[in-house]
Amino acid sequence: MRAHVASYDLVQPGSLREVLTLLAREPGVYRPLAGGTDVMVVYAGGKLAHTKFVDVHGLRELRGIVVTDDAVTLGALTTYTDVQAEPTLGREFPMMGQAASETGGWAIQNRGTLGGNIANASPAADSPPALLAYDASVELTSTRGARWVSYATYHTGYKTTVRAEDELVTRVRIPRIAPGAQGSRVHMFRKVGPRKAQAISKVSFAACVDVDGTRITSARVALGGVAPVVLRVVATEGALVGADVTTLDVAAIGATLSREVTPIDDIRSTARYRRRVAENLFVELTRKLKAHVGLGSQAR
């Protein structure tokens, strides 16, 4: 452990209001600490520059998953274990459970929170691509009030977001499809990490595509690990929407995707690998779509 413990300060106010008041009084001085699974790693490495933290892990106001007719709303302290246990998510948003089940190991799944994952804003995080593909929104709350922002506009650059220093991530909302909506949905999630568990993604891929007959009516495709932010490849999505699954120009759309991603070399992988795998996973998505509409061989 390389941190100098005595240099750090952790406060534990009892309520959400008190936390928000503290954050508002001196914006930027205190930072939230939820499950601590991101913060503690940096701390133990002796590289945690920020020294004052406010513990939000005990705030009951930030817990719980609420299912209503039009949405599933998750408190910021929802853990990956909670996500996997929620039946509506399992049925309608399977990529959430998949991402959660492939996050860290059991200890991390019990301790790490969705709010922390979003606020930490790592481009390699695993739930964010699924959240993007499901068109989620994030609630940010301060003493000034609460606001909902589309998750697609939340990340502004490498580890930067629209969240102000006095704001907490309080809830995450995933819209449900209106009952009786036309067509059917294809979900594809794939985490590509260096091993099967306890692994930081090199590339992650989440796609939620609606098809009516053989026509694509909506497509959201998001990737982690291939850009400074978790990325929705909007041009690729644009090329998919309205297209017929049976006549997709896979090569051309794949090339579009390849232009949208900007991966880098780092100690975990290479840019070449990340780009190539992103392309391959897109091809796999098109195979899945074809299989879904009854064409080609069943994808794995």
Next chain:
Amino acid sequence: MKNRLIGTSVPRKEAFDKVTGRARYVDDVSFPGMIYGTTVRSKVARGRLRGIALGPGIPWDEFVVVTAKDIPGINAIHLINDDQPCLADGVINHPEEPVVLLAHPDKHLLEKARQAVVLDIDELPAVHSIEDALAKTAVVWGEDNIFKRYTIEKGDIAEAFANADVILEGHYETGAQEQLYIENNGVIASYSEEAGVTIWGSLQCPYYIQKALIPLFGVGPERARVIQLETGGGFGGKEEYPSMIASHAALLAKKAGVPVKIIYDRAEDMAATTKRHPSRTVVRAAVMRDGTVVGLDIDFAIDGGAYSTLSQVVLSRGLIHAAGPYSCPNVHILGRAVATNSPPHGAFRGFGAPQSIFALERHLDEIGKYLGIAPDEIRRRNFVKPGQTLATGQVVRDDVDMNVLLDRALEAAGWGDKKARFAVENREEGSVKRGIGLATFLHGTGFTGSGEKFLASIVGVEATADGHVRVLAASTEIGQGTNTIFAQIAGDALGVDYDVIQVGQPDTAFVPNSGPTVASRTCTIVGKLVETAALGLRQTLLGSGLLEEPYSSEQFVKACSAYVARSGELRAYAEYKQPPYIKWDEDTFKGDAYGAYSWAVYVASVKVDTLTYEATVEDFVALQEVGKVIHPTLAAGQIEGGVAQGIGWALYENVVWKNGRMANDRMTDYIMPTSVDLPPIRALFAESPYSYGPSGAKGIGELPMDGPGPAIVNAILDAVGIGIPRIPATPEVVMEAYLANTSVTRVCRATEVARG
């Protein structure tokens, strides 16, 4: 002598203490007044140290500060060449070179202070690869960057190459690997003028440390005492490195006047301590059309890092294993250990053999592919048989039939069925392709050549006042089962129950030097001495009139106790005598390199996902002939663990180097496989007793490191037709090979020899 304990899985001697948390590891131990120590390291790969400054903001007067100037004796970590300083003095040769030592009662403040020390270093050009070292882009050690150079010659290589049908050349590389024992390196040192230095620590070789402390402090052996505490794994990583950390703690303790504890955290342990030597091997094989290898010309080079340490010994083992379990009549092997500016690479399970075996076993599959001969078949055409000679000219005395082992392993792995099934399935559209691959190899037991003769190991056994028998040896229990097998061996030699035997704590003040706990020697070499010493004790007891045959365990205990009461003590010792047939010439590398070998056939089933280029091992069969299995559960554990470590080396564990420093010094980024990444590992044994091992036992511990690398990469070749020349075969490596469509003609240059 009847075996009642040997061959059964008795409970481990120290199991109860370990599972109940009673076992005390070094970080559980504390002494009155003890303070903590830390190491300030260079951060620069190579340079000249101009000055050391203690930066602002730290109450330096509270600290104990040690530099090279404080060393009372010789500033070197004594090993073979003594070229490695204990603390850098003037020159810096790698980015983790220790320069300043600090001690303080508050470990958190200590860390802050460590970061506040400023080293003024003028950088010099550094060398970071074997190729650059050989090309002398900079000369960083000696005159030519070469620590050591050995050759092996057998037959007439020129003639073989002139008369072969085809010559195939392949270039192979293996990466560094971190041992990743669970417990990081750590020691406590105390010092007093009367007692000298005392070390308690997590370590494999107490007497190595004693030997290092003697010149460093200029004291005699009676004033350098080393005690091994419970040790959480070593794998070679605690063979030579503990001499460094023990020396550091001892210097601090001397200056501080109180005991000093140094425990590395994982990042420091990963970055600063030894790793497996990276290697690169060029294999040129002269081959007949029927797959007979008539000539092998091998150029084997390992990266030793900044100082020579054990590299020459690693090199020699790698060299001797380079030609494998084959009878090839004409062999030339050049081995070189070179210097680069990274922390010294060191002992690691297998000790050079896995590196050279990887190259040859990969190459055989490439040759087979080129000639259209199946992997099992090409090996059958080349296996050495008893009475034939290995590369060093050593006549095989072991009663081994590699064909029989191969048959059994292939059968267990379902080789034929899988081959047929994969061939069909792989033609289907899915992105997952499967393959099966194998490796056949041997591993020499004990020190190489005359090593055991020079070690002249000694083991003692003594009776305690209450009639128990205690084994006295410097051989350490590091998780592999030393205590347990010693008790089994001594128990059977004495004909008494397991509980009668105790194993003494390795402490240089009380146990004789039974040599280091390395080289798969503990069971075979030291175990045999335990047996001999125990027989000696039994003889004394029988001769004393206090015991008569046949006797029960209880009668034996009573007799022991009575003897001790009467005579004060009852001890017996045994010293190693080399088997008479062993002849070894260190200069020419000719003769009996090892007293015996263990022989093995490993088979890996692998799937490759062509979307992500991930290779995953789905099934693993590890069959070995080991003389005699002393403890079935421990033996299987050694194999399973070793195969897991081998899978890590083959597919996952990639040390990312930045200017000679390990950049991924965390377990998040240095990827060792977890249980979910590993296949079922089926450890199978064959037994063909070795006359000079206890009940016939040969070495087991290192063997499982040799096979997984080539078997797995050969399985990838089978799955996707891509010949990968280097490990770890991470997805990035597999992708590049896949995109380049690396085939046999790329890996091996094939030259058809004109006949005339």
